[in-house]
Structures are given as structure tokens and as C-alpha cells.
Amino acid sequence: MIPVQYPHEAEIVERIQESPSVFTLRLRFTDPQVHNAYSFMPGQFNMLYLHGVGEVPISIVSDPQDGCMYDHTIRAVGRVTRAMAALRQGDRIGVRGPFGRGWPVEATAGRDVLIATGGLGCAPVVSIINYLLARRQSFGKLTILQGVKHSDDLIWREQYERWAQLPETEVHLAADVGGPAWPFHVGQVTALLDRADLRPDHTIAMMCGPEGMMRAVTHELIERRLPEERLWVSLERNMQCGQGNCGHCQMGGHFVCSDGPVFSYPEIKSLFGVAGF
């Protein structure tokens, strides 16, 4: 096991600017021992450390099978992430992880998979999408619903378009505010559910994004008779340690960093949407 009480050096192998405020860092641990020992599951995250500035929790977006590099897609919003935006290929950062419980990959076996995301919520699910697509035969239909605030916020448009071409795969996009080059739906993600052809008793749903959006989708899906235990959400809370120690991420009795960040709906139902938890 790699010690995660302190970071390990990683090199930025590649840096991709996805949109004016979003960038992807492709990382590789420099210590071969760490590199070999490291493995993760879709939905897990790392604590990324910027020298002298601090650490932030960031999901791993790459496919776990692509064992030589780990991608992180980051939106520059505040102190640490904005400073990280200045990183270039060849720069070094610190990485601790992987942390948390990822998506329930086993539970997808033989089922249709619905993935609903909002905002940059797509980052944590990209990994599971890639993971599933690499094991196409083991599950049924894949439906991807992605909502963004403004049409300009959509990153990875080509990727969505590529996925949309795959067999038994549907992609539906929506923006609260559309634009000239936006051929897709204008409005809430929930409206996309009408377009998707859902088979409630065969479907498992995974959600990620703003909690309001996830709550809305959850309610819609429950209305459509999806069993609660097949609804999965990925949560965000303030995290300092990443491993169930610092107490910041608690939501009721859960440590979101280690019990989650991915939860089944019944696990968190009682406090989901209660202001203050």
C-alpha cells in the first residue's frame, strides 16, 4: 500500500486546455515503486498538491486500465485551482490517493446504465464511462445525459459526439442557456429524461453534479419507478485529509471522502437536501 499521509511526486506529462477555465493534467508518478503500486477505481479521487500553495480533492477521469497515466480535469475556481492553471507540461506536483469509494461497477452487470451529470460533474463520470465502454458486452444500454449552465461551458463536445455514435448508446445534452451553435435541448437536465427511453427495472443510474440537479433527477427517476438502491450519486464536501480523518466532509454519520464520495441514494436520503449537512 502506498502511504497516503503525505504526497508523492508526479510529473505533468501533458496539459490540455479544455475551455477557458478548464484544463486537464495528465500525470505520472516519478517514483516507479509508487507508480507500480498505484491503482484506482472509477469515481475515486486524489488530493493534488501545488507546491507551497495547498491541496485540493480532484476526481480521476482516466480509465483505470490505462495504467500509466492519470488524468485530472480541473476547473479553475479559487485559490489553489487558479494557481494550478499555470502549471505546464514537465512541472511537478504532489499526489496523495486514491481515496474514497468509487462507482458500483459490479452492479452494472447486465443492466442499462443511465448517467446524468451537470456542470463539471461530468469529470468523475468520464472515468466510469470509459470503464464501461471498455467492457461493452457486460451491460446493456448506456444513456448519457449532460446538462450545463451555458452552452459555452460544455467541454469534450467531440467526446460526446463520438459516444453518441456507438451502438446502444444515447447522448442527450442540455444547457440552461443556449447559444447559436447549440443544436441541443435548452432547459433542465430533467427534461432530457423524457427523451431517454428508460427501462426502470433494468436500469442503474449514476449522477454527479450540483446537488440541486441530482435531487431533481433522483425524484424524477423515483417517479419513473427506478428502485432507490439503484440510484447512485457522487457528493462534494470540503476535504482536507481525504481519508476520514479531518472531519470536514461529514454529512451526518458519513465521511464523504471515505464512505463516499459515491453513495447509493438510500444511504444518504435522510439528509440529502437538508440545508446544513
Place this chain on the structure above:
Amino acid sequence: MGDRNVRINVPLLARVEGEGALDVRVKEGRIDELKLVIFEPPRLFEKFLEGRPYREVPDAVSRICGLCPVAYQMSASHAIEDAFGTEPGPWVREMRRLFYCGEWLQSHAVHMHLLAVPDFLGFNSVIEMAAHYPEEVRRGLEIQEIGNAIIRLFGQRSVHPVGTRVGGFYHAPQKAQVEALLERLHRALPLAEALVAWTATLEVPDDPQEFVAVSLRHPDEYPMNEGRLVSSEGLDIDIADYQGHFEEFQVPHSSALHALLEGKPYLVGPLARLNLNLDRLPQPVRDTLARTGVRFPSSNMFHSALARAVEVHYAIVEAIRICEAYQLPETPYAEVRPRAGIGYGCTEAPRGILWHAFAMDDDGRVVKVTIIPPTSQNQARMEQDLRWSLERLGLEKPDEELRLRGEMVIRNYDPCISCSCHFLKLNVERL
């Protein structure tokens, strides 16, 4: 010069605390008018202290000056204790001396290394100077830091320390802390001796002049918190009688009040103190001074720098003495029982006597305050010195040289312009 009209405008005088301007009008080869214009945005401390409870006063007056907060706390505490009839006792008395040593060390070290010495050596700043005199600068910073450490021992921080209360201190340092400090003081002693020797080698203009020196004088100590007010012309009065002999008045060109002693400008500060209290220095300090070959009392104003170095040495020797005898007290302060009355406090701030008068009411609230800081007392003397020095330098000299000498003269007084002032512009008008 004829009727050529020259105006030199130096936007900002460096290395003094604050902003002011110097206006010099030269007429027929003589200085016709000279004004040290101090623009101190008035902060009205004397006014807003009225009605405040005595408990707050040490914390409030400290904010008059970031360079000598201890001095303000000491003068005010003494004045209020005087008004209340509080006797803080021997432990507090000794510790106040130690506390004050800290301020002399830090303030003198800052002035010598960051403000004045670069003048003598021809640098604009300590950062430039450090490249050529790394050892000397390091030594200065070390002395400054030990001064800060003494202030922190009682007050937690060196600027606006929080440990002083009327009646003494809030908290007594632990013995182990004092022992740790003592060790540092012993290490600093040779630095201070070296500083005295080195300062004596700095080349300064040799230009004696006549002036009146004023300081406190104590029966058996070098003065800090107590004593009578004496002058080089035989004044010897109780501090309560200050206003009977000294006159404070406003001049149109300055927001800092000026003061005269029986109608004459006078000098306060290290040179005045040393000139008047040589016999109160302990032997080792006198010996070190004697080895420099410079004789005191001195009438060379530029010997102020050496006087500061001597006081640095003295402060370390004195601090060692106090720390060696340190005992934890039963209580670090005397209980205070407010009563109506007027009290006076006069202590030796790094820059000279700082005089306070506090009128208090029965609830322990302030009724009226008068504060006379050293820099306003030195102002008339500075103008006198500037006149003398610039004329001696020769008014026909280029403006730049006049300006440099003018600044040097001013800085030599270590004017605490925060207790008073701002931008220093030199306007030389030659008519």
C-alpha cells in the same frame, strides 16, 4: 546668486518615519527663512482619550507611535499611577526598565542601521548597505531582534505590545524564559561593544555648535522612567513643573507643536541624555566609550549616532543585570484604586523625553490629557541646526548637496515623524 529664483523639490525624504517638507529661502547669501514643515494628519489622541477608562489607556496611547509604543505606555502608566496614588513596587519598577531597554535597543538599532548610518556611508538604504557591509548589517539586525525579544517577553509582540497595565504588567514571564533571554543578551554583549567602536570610526562632519540639552536625571541610574528634568544650563525641576518652564505653541507651517525652554530651542534624545548623565553609566560602558577616544559631553550634533551606540551597549548591560536578578513576583502588578486628580509622567523615549499629564475622575475615566512627544520638542532645535549647518556648508553649494546635508541633519535627530509628520520636501528658494 543675484535674483535667480531656484526651487528644489525633493518629493519625499527617505528614512524618517513620516512626511514633511523643508523650505529654505536664501537671500543675499544668507538664509532668510527656514521652515521645517511637518504635516502630520492630526489624529487627535488627546481628544478621544477623554472619557475613556484608565484600563484602555496603555493600549490606546501605544498607537501614537509604532516605533516607541513602550515609551507611550510607560509615560501614560506613570502619569495615571501618579494621579491615583498607586505605588507599583520594586519588581514592576525593575521590569519596566528591562522593558524599556528592549525599546531602546530596537529603536536605536532601526535608526542606526536602517535610517541614519546609510547616510554616513553614502547608501540609500540598508539593502544597498548590506551588500557592502554584510557583517555590520547583520549585527544591527541582531541587536534589533534582541530588543524585540525583550519587548515580546512582556508584551508578546514588539509593536504595540499587550502586556502593560496601569499598575504594572498583566503577566510575569517564567524564569526559564528570562534565562533564555539572558543567554542571548550575553551573546549580544560583544556585538554592542563592537557597535560602539565601529560607530566611532564613522566619518562625520566635525562641526561643534552650541545648544541646550534637556533630559531626565536620576540620583543613581541612567534615566529611563524617573527623575528630575535637568538641562545643560542648570534647569533642575520636578516633572510636574514642566509647563512652568517649557512653552508649547503652534507654528503656521507645522501640525506638530513646537516647544521652547525659557524661550530657547533645546535638544532632547540620546546625545542630550548622554551629555547630562555620563556619570550614571556603569563602568564597563564608560570604558568602552573611553576606548573610542571621543569625548563627551560633545557639542557635535553628529555624535548623536555614537550616543545611540553607547545607549545600545548600556541597555544590554542593564538588561543583563536585571535578568540575572530575576525572581517571579507574587503579583506582577499593583491593584489600582481610581480617584480624581492630575498626574504626570515623563520618561526617556528613545528620541528623548516624553511628557504626559493625565487628569482623571473618580471612576477612573480620563478627563483631560496633554502629551508632549520628543519630536515636537526637537523641532525648533532642528530648524536652528539646519540654519547653522547649511550656512556652514556654504549656501552657494549645489542644491543637491544642500539637500543631502539638510536631510542628514534631520535624520540625525531620528525624528519620529509619526508622532508628528509626513513627506519631506526641500524647497530652496534663492532670491
Place this chain on the structure above:
Amino acid sequence: MSKGKPRVAVHKFTSCDGCQLAFLNLGPQLLELAQLVDIVHFAEAGMVAPDAEVDIAFVEGSISTPHEAERIRAIRAASKQVITIGACATAGGIQALRNLHNASEWMADVYARPDHLETLATSTPVSEHIRVDLELWGCPTNGRQVIGAVRSLLFGAAPVDERDKICVECKRKQNVCVLVAKGEPCMGPVTRTGCGALCPAVERDCFACYGPSDNPNTGALAHRFRELGLSERAVADRFLFINNWAQAYRVEGLKWREQENG
């Protein structure tokens, strides 16, 4: 930040000079700092270029004269980042007590010829005049704060905004609470961290020289002070002191002052 070393200025307004000492008391670190940044203006330390364009302008002091009000606007125009240092620049300082009184009357009491003085009726924080990028609180601001800000900016990151309560630092230092163990009217529960909880460490009450914290429950603390035996006037004094012009304190203090006056 522009290429090469960032250019830094330290400006003084109405103040005691104490916050500039946060730099001058750095010791050897001051020389190190001078290697990392280009200190172009810092009059007290000998660098003079008040109008120079800079990346970071530190501003000490409140705005209390018409000339200062002009000067601060010029500094804003010439600086990428303006960082206020200390209670004067950030909240108007102790001298803002004049704002609650008739300043011209006061002036006449201190100076025989007040007409020789040019001053505003108020002493106000820099942020009432220009946009400020970062405020470092404290009377005085300390070296850790200024170095922390500079270092963060050198790393290309915004400095951390410290807004917890003094009590947090106080407990970390394992001080004995003076409010509980001595009944002192400690302002720690409504005051911002940064100093290191200095006052309780010497067995005395915090007097709020670091200004209001996040989410300050001034009303609850004022009531607690009353329970401890403070008069209405004494409660008002607690709030109307070093940071009297800071909104949270001003409102609470004036409330008690009015109650006292009936």
C-alpha cells in the same frame, strides 16, 4: 504579475508607522525579501518612488486629509494589487473615533489655530475610497501576515483570508480562557485571528485589534459582558476602540452607547 521580479511599494497614510515595521522587523528576511521582489518605494527604508507603477502596493494608514484622498486614487491607478496593512488602512484606525464626534471641535481643542490644518472630518478605510484586493487586519499587522501575502502572490495564488475567531488560536495555544477563568470581557469570540491570541497568553482580555471575524455574534457577547458586570457604557467602549469604524463593532457599540444615553 509582470515578468521578472514583482515590483512592490509600501505607502504611508495617517498612521503610527507600526505596520511598516512588519517589514522592518523582519530581520534577515527583509534582505531575503529584497532579493525576491523589487522594493521600489518604501520611504522609511530609503526607497523613494511614490508614483512608480507596481505589482503590489501595500498601504498603511487611513484616509484623513483631502490630499490623502487624492493620493490613494493615484496609487490605485499605478498598482495591480492594493493590499491594506493594519487597522488604519483597513478600518479607519483608532483615529476614526473622530467620525463619531464633531471633529472640528476636537481640532480646536488640540490646536490653537486649527485653520492651519487641512483635514477631513473623518478618518476612513482605504476601501471607502478605492477597490482593495486584499485586507490584512491587525493593529499592527505582523510579519507573518505580510510575508504570507507576498509569498502567496509569488506562487501565483491569492493569499489566504484568515477570518476565524481569536478563540480558535487561543485554544490551539492552550491559553487559559480569561473570560471563563477570570471574568474578563474578552473580545476574542468576535475578533479575527492573525495575532496568535497574544492577549489571553498574558492573562488578559483581547481588545479586538484584529477587527471583526467571520459571523461575529456581537450582540451575544455584549450581553455576556453585561452579565459579567460591565455597564452599558463600558460595553460600548469595548466595541468602539481600535476598530471602532468596522461595521460589526460600530453597530453594536453605538447601540449600547445609545442605550446608555437613554
Place this chain on the structure above:
Amino acid sequence: MGEYAWLPRDGLGALLDALKGRGYDCIGPRIRDGAILFEPLETISQLPWGASDRQGPGFYRLADGNERRAFHFANGPQALKPLLFAPREALWRVVRNEGGRLAFEPIVPQAPPRAVLGVRACDLAALAIHDAHFMKGAHGAQPDLQYAARREGLFLVAVNCAHPSATCFCASTGDGPEVRGGFDLLLDEMEEGFLVRPGSGAGGEVLAALGLGPASEEAVRAARRQLEHVARCQTRGLPGRNLQDALFQKLEHPHWEEVAKRCLSCGNCANVCPTCFCHTHEEAPELDGASSRHYRAWDTCFSPDHSYLHGFMVRADTPKRYRQWLTHKLGSWHEQFGRSGCVGCGRCITWCPAGIDITEAAGAILEGGQ
């Protein structure tokens, strides 16, 4: 009753010497700045002989005790927490070389073995929780390097309480006043001396080295009476041992707003609480930028950054913050640790500057049945 040895009062010094002789740095209660705190202990004369305390909501004063007793006081503001989970400490250090490479290194304190005298039942109950949290990875964490280094070799001399304070309610939580385990040696203080009992191999060795005789049956009976008396003196209590379900049904109770009017959101309750473990991380780079230290520092659910997410605070106001503290401490703690997070030490009551009483708040919220 050979179970208890008898240590005469003037033999306490021998115990201290025996501990020092085994290489322990000794820590014990001492008076500092108006309270009784755990401080380095050189001689037993430094113990608070003859001192006691009076405590109430938001109130603590030293008081006269009994000259013949060194432990005749109720716990002060600290438990063992600051000794093991340091209020602020560096976790790791990083150095960046010229080429931009980063070298990370954990900072593990050089902790000499320590012996603590005067540990109470509530302190030991809290210690068990922190051991589970920091060392045994109750929530999946790898063992905490710093905590573990200090915990290793900690020798605990416990004392049964003989003087309860008005804020104690350990009897109600079931954690005291009688010490039941987790110690190396256990003392009952009587006027003439101490009953001593070992609780571990190490404790047994120290005890054997002291060569003490057995305690009299009378002394044992007196000690028992003393302990029972202390338990009876406690007047405060919680409405039940497991309040999780009850509290989470009362999330909208108006009393949350009521408490918040008085609550200063200062976090003192959580900081003095021996079981609270929240901490924040801080970065402290050197000025030259080449190296940096990553610290952790005590934090509480009353701080703004505790629940901060970019652009949004989960708990921006005091009702939410106080509710988080109480529902975690008395509620969701059960889910996390299989017990309540409250050991009944009463510190949060005494050291709350506003004098808010956790037992009263819980009572008010659960009034009318759980």
C-alpha cells in the same frame, strides 16, 4: 484484598522518581494562569496540593481544596487530547530543487516516552475514541504518524475522581467517575495516601519496583464510598445514551435558533472536548519558496472554512453550526464509533464563554419525548 497496594502520601515522590527512572518525561496537573493544566512535572511539590476549583456554565475559578490532597479537583480545560493530537503541527515537508523536482517527507515527532499523572475516567474514555480514530483508521485512514508516535510509550497514571464539579455528568454517559480500563496504574487518593492498582504489564512493573504493602480493607471501603459519593453529587445528565434517531428527527426544532442567539460560534466547546477530532490543513512555505511545510491545526464545525465549498458554505450561520456540533456529538457519532461522542466531562459547559450547557440544549430539543 491483595488487589490494591497502599502508597503513603509521602511515597508519591517515589512513584514519580520510578517513572523518571524508567525514562519517562513526566506530566501532571499544575496551576498555571488561574487553572489546573497538564504541564511538565519535575517534583510532586508542583502538584496542586490544597487546590480545588468551582465550575459552572462559562465559569471556572480556582478554590481552596484540601492540603493533604493533590488531586482534589475536577478536570481543567485539557484532557489528553493536546498531548497526542497536537493543536498545530507539521505533517510533512517538501523541498523543491532547482530543476523543479519535489521531495516529500513526512514529519514524525521525536516523542520521548511520556507518563501522565492524574488522568481521569472521562479522559480515558475519550482516549479510546481517539485511538480508534487516529490509529486504527476507524474511517479507512492509514494510521496517523504523528499521533501514533506520541501514543507509543504513553504511560498513564489514572486517578479516580474525588471531587466532581457542577458541570460533570460522566455518570450519565457511563464513562465515569470510576476508571475502568485503559490505564497503567490507577490511584484512589485518600488523605493519608493512595490505593494503587496496576492495569497493564508496564504498570505492574512500576508498582512492583515500589515495593508497597497491601491496602487495608478499611481504606478500600473508604475509597469506594468516596467514589460513590462523587457519582451521587452529579446533577446534570443527558436524556439518554443514544440520541441519534431522536436528534435527527428534531432538525427543525426552534431551539436551534434559540441557542444560536447566545452561541458565539467560537468553537471553544469543540476545542476543549476531548473527543472532537476535526482539523484543518495549512500550508506554510518558506519565504524563498524552495521548501514548505504542510500543517494541520485544530478546527471545529463552528469555523467558516469547515463547510466551505467554492462559492458556497454548507453551514453559513450559527444555528446550522451548533446543530452540526450537537447532532454529531450525541447523534451520528454512534454510527461512526458505536458510541456517543460525549464522555460527560462537562468541559464544553465550563469553557463556553457564553455558558451554553450541552445537557440543557439536548434536553430542550428532545423535550416532549425522544
